[in-house]
Amino acid sequence: MNVIKRRAATRMARSLVALTATGAALAVSAPQAAAHTELDTSSPGAQATLSGLPPNATLTFSDSMTQKYAKVAVTGPDGKSTAAGDPQVDGKTVTLPLETGSPAGRYTVGYRVVSADGHPVSGSYTFTVKAAGGPSPSPRADQSAAAPPSPAARAAQADGAGAESSGTDISALVGGGALVLTLAAVGVYVVRRRRAGHGS
Structure with missing residues (x-):
């Protein structure tokens, strides 16, 4: 009778250990499954002020991206796209070539990408391109060189x-x-x- 009770207790202890191990594994893997891909860095950065539009907009994410689903747009102050091509994916980085001759003003960067493990990421931010210095004013008449005298003078x-x-x-x-x-x-x-x- 005592042998039977001991065997039952041993089986129950083993079951509790297995359940505990499974629960611990789930607890460890749950945060990883819940983690989402995020935008780590960008160039130009959010709220940046630049002297001119750079040749590329570069977005770097926390996970590798999929080329097929990488969508990035940079819109100028006139509401027109300033993209000079399609976005290119290199691991975690997505690069969009830009038209450098675009006007000064506020630009909006919008993106929607999907990581290699299927996580979609979307968002937007703005940066500003300041106007270049205008041409220097021409000298006034009293500051210009004296004109040669006329024949009558x-x-x-x-x-x-x-x-x-x-x-x-x-x-x-x-x-x-x-x-x-x-x-x-x-x-x-x-x-x-x-x-x-x-x-x-």
Whole structure:
């Protein structure tokens, strides 16, 4: 009787151990089954501000992607697609070529991909391309180089220079004549003084 009870207890203990092991295995595998593929990194990044549209938009996910179901779109501020080709999958990375000549403004990146194990992932984000600096303003008239004088202006300048030269010559002649007269007057005065001295 005791042998039968011991065998029953042993069987029950073995069943409990098996159930416990199965429960532990399920507990470990459950988080992995519930895990979803996510977007890890992107270039351009969300809310980034760039000086120009890059040649590619690159999205990197936490799992490998399937080429057949990789859908990526980049829409410009005018609502038009800026894609220059189809998205290409390389493992966990999806790359979309872009038209670099697209206008400045806010861009939207939208994606819907399926990982190799069948998990779909979708989402969107935005980034901004700022306008390039405009052309430098042309110099104002007062800041530009002086224009060459017209023929009439050159003639007027020549006449003014000639008049000034003539005035200078006349002034020199008048001054020279006054000096000669002054010297003559002094000479006459000296001669008279000498004669007056001898006469006395």
